[in-house]
Amino acid sequence: MRLEAVRGDLTTEPVDAIVNAANSSLLGGGGVDGAIHAAAGPTLLAECREVRRTAYPSGLPVGYAVATGAGNLPARWVIHTVGPNWHRGERDEAALASCFTASLAEAVRVGARSVSFPAVSAGVYGWAGATVARVAVAAVRGFEPADAIDQVRFVLFSDRLHDEFAAALRA
Ligand code: AR6
Numbered sequence: 174m175r176l177e178a179v180r181g182d183l184t185t186e187p188v189d190a191i192v193n194a195a196n197s198s199l200l201g202g203g204g205v206d207g208a209i210h211a212a213a214g215p216t217l218l219a220e221c222r223e224v225r226r227t228a229y230p231s232g233l234p235v236g237y238a239v240a241t242g243a244g245n246l247p248a249r250w251v252i253h254t255v256g257p258n259w260h261r262g263e264r265d266e267a268a269l270a271s272c273f274t275a276s277l278a279e280a281v282r283v284g285a286r287s288v289s290f291p292a293v294s295a296g297v298y299g300w301a302g303a304t305v306a307r308v309a310v311a312a313v314r315g316f317e318p319a320d321a322i323d324q325v326r327f328v329l330f331s332d333r334l335h336d337e338f339a340a341a342l343r344a
Contacts, residue, residue, distance in 0.1 A: 174319045176310070178327040178338035184212040186328060189285035190240065190250040192276045194293040197232035197255050199225055199239075204296045205330075209251060213244030217251060224253075235263060236271030238279045250283055252276045256294030266308050269294055273312035277322060287324040292334050302334045306341035 183191050183205055193209050196202050199221040201210045210217055220241035225232070233239055238254040254272040257263030272293045280288045290309065294300040306327075313325050329335040 174313075174316075174322050175324045176313060176327075176342060177325075178329060178335055178342055180330075180332065180335045181328045182208070182330070183289055183291050183328045184208050184246060186289040186326065187247045188287040188289045188324070188326065189248065190252050190280050190283070190288045191243070191246065191248045191328075192238070192288065192290045192293070193251050193253045194291050194296065194298075195233070195253040195255055197234065199229070199233055199253055202297075205291045209246070213246045213251065215244075217241060217244040221253070236268040236275060238272065238275035240279045240283045240285075248289075250280075250285055252279050252285075252288070254293060256298050256300070258297075259294065259299035263298075266304070269300065269305065269308045270312040273309050274316055277313065277316045277325075281318070281321045286322055287326075288322060289326040289328045292327070292329060292338070295334060302337045303341075306334070306337040307344075310338070310341040310344075 240252045257268040295305040327338045
C-alpha cells in the first residue's frame, strides 16, 4: 500500500473511491460533504436516502462507513464516514481511527484499490489537524489486509493541513 499527502480537491480525484466526511444523516452538509454532493449531482443524494431507508434508518453512527456510487465524479464510489465532533465532546481517537479503517474495509468490500481521504473531523467538527493526521496515518498503516489496497491519498485543502499530514507520514 502506497501512502501520500497532496494539496488538492477531493472532488477531482481520479481514484476508485473518495471518502466523504459526512454527518450521521447522510443527507449532505457543508465542507467537503457539500462539495462532493454538488459535484456528484442528485443521484448521490438519492443513493444516500436509500442507504438511510434500508441499512441505517437512524443514521450512520460515528466511526462507521458506507459506500455508494459517485454520480458525476471521476471516482467510482463515495465512501461516507462520520467523524467524531470535538465540539460535542466526541474526543476519542479510536472513533476517529475507526473512520479510516472502516472506510478502507468498505473499499475492500466494493473492490476499490485506490482511495482518497480528506482530513475527517478537521473542519466543522473541530479536531486539530495534527491530531487527525497522526491518527489517520497510524490507522491506515495498521489496516489489514494491507495488500487489498494499492494506494491511499490524503487530499488536503490547505497548506497547513498538507504540512501536518506530510509530517505524520515522515514520522
Ligand atoms: N477537498 C478536500 N478537502 C476539503 C474540500 C475538498 N473539496 N472541502 C473542504 N475540505 P469538513 P468535518 C476540507 O468540515 O470536520 C459537513 O457539514 C476542510 O478544509 O468538511 O468532518 C458534514 O455534513 C477540512 O480540512 O468535515 C458534517 O456535518 C476537511 O475537509 C461536518 O461538516 C474536513 O472538514 C463534518 O465535519
